[in-house]
Amino acid sequence: MNECLNLIIGSTGRTGRRIMQRLADKGHLVREASRHSDTPFDWDRPETWDAALDGITSAYICYSPDLAIPGATGKIRTFVDRAVQHNVQRLVLLSGRGEEEAQAAERFVQRVDVNWTIVRCAWFCQNFTEGPFLEGVLSGEIALPAGEVGEPFIDVDDIADVVVAALTEEGHAGQVYELTGPRLLTFGEAVREIAEATGHPIHYLQISTETFAASVANMELPGDIAWLLEYLFSTVLDGRNASIEDGVERALGRKPRDFSDFCRVTVAAGIWSFAE
Secondary structure, three states, X not given: XXXXXXXXXXXXXXXXXXXXXXXXXXOEEEEEEOOOOOOOOOOOOHHHHHHHHOOOOEEEEOOOOOOOOOOHHHHHHHHHHHHXXXXXXXXXXXXXXXXXXXXXXXXXXXXXXOEEEEEEEOOEHHHHOOOOOHHHHHXXXXXXXXXXXXXXXXXXXXXXXXXXXXXXXXXXXXXXXXOXXXXXXXXXXXXXXXXHHHOOOOEEXXXXXHHHXXXXXXXXXXXXXXXXXXXXXXXXXXXXXXXXXXHHHHHHOOOOOOHHHHHHHHHHHOOXXXXX
């Protein structure tokens, strides 16, 4: 059993639960950190941070829902300082590609005298299975204000593998890993690949930003989630991330998973189940 104790913030989230499982499978000690874990952690309640950090050697920092949310940068700065006070030796931050606010948060991690690693990502493949687009897939239509800009969708399983390596292996300190899939896909192309994999008709409808904002408002989502969706489609999806990077290969020595592989695995798992 490895005696290093790893704190996983957001342990019930898409990346966090995968990281937790991988660490446990490898025999590493882990401490869950979420609002409802045995040792509660809440970004909005700094009084919960010290107990979560007590005895921790390495920490995975995931700010939900996104580092672009107003106020997130200041919380990251305070948390990192608190982690240093608790003698945490290794920090791995999940960051966002093309987000100025996320890069500001990165700088607070990079300035401290610990082993740090930045894992920078954009759109997840799993947004179509565990995120905001699943309902559209199952209903047969996804309507978004995304045009012909290509996005290198990254599989969350690749993110988890990189984070686990950064938490437990040598050679990742001081690295900024930009994680992307192996090719660019527009949202329309991604939806067509899902339709082909499932054998079910699923259509992509490009709508205006204004129409999308109105539909988000009607969803009655939490305010920060609604704000984030509008921000991502109106600001980040402008072509700034339309490039393939080598972060997965640098970190793991292998190619990232392709979107077609994600579709195949998802179909086999029965996640996209359509009513007859």
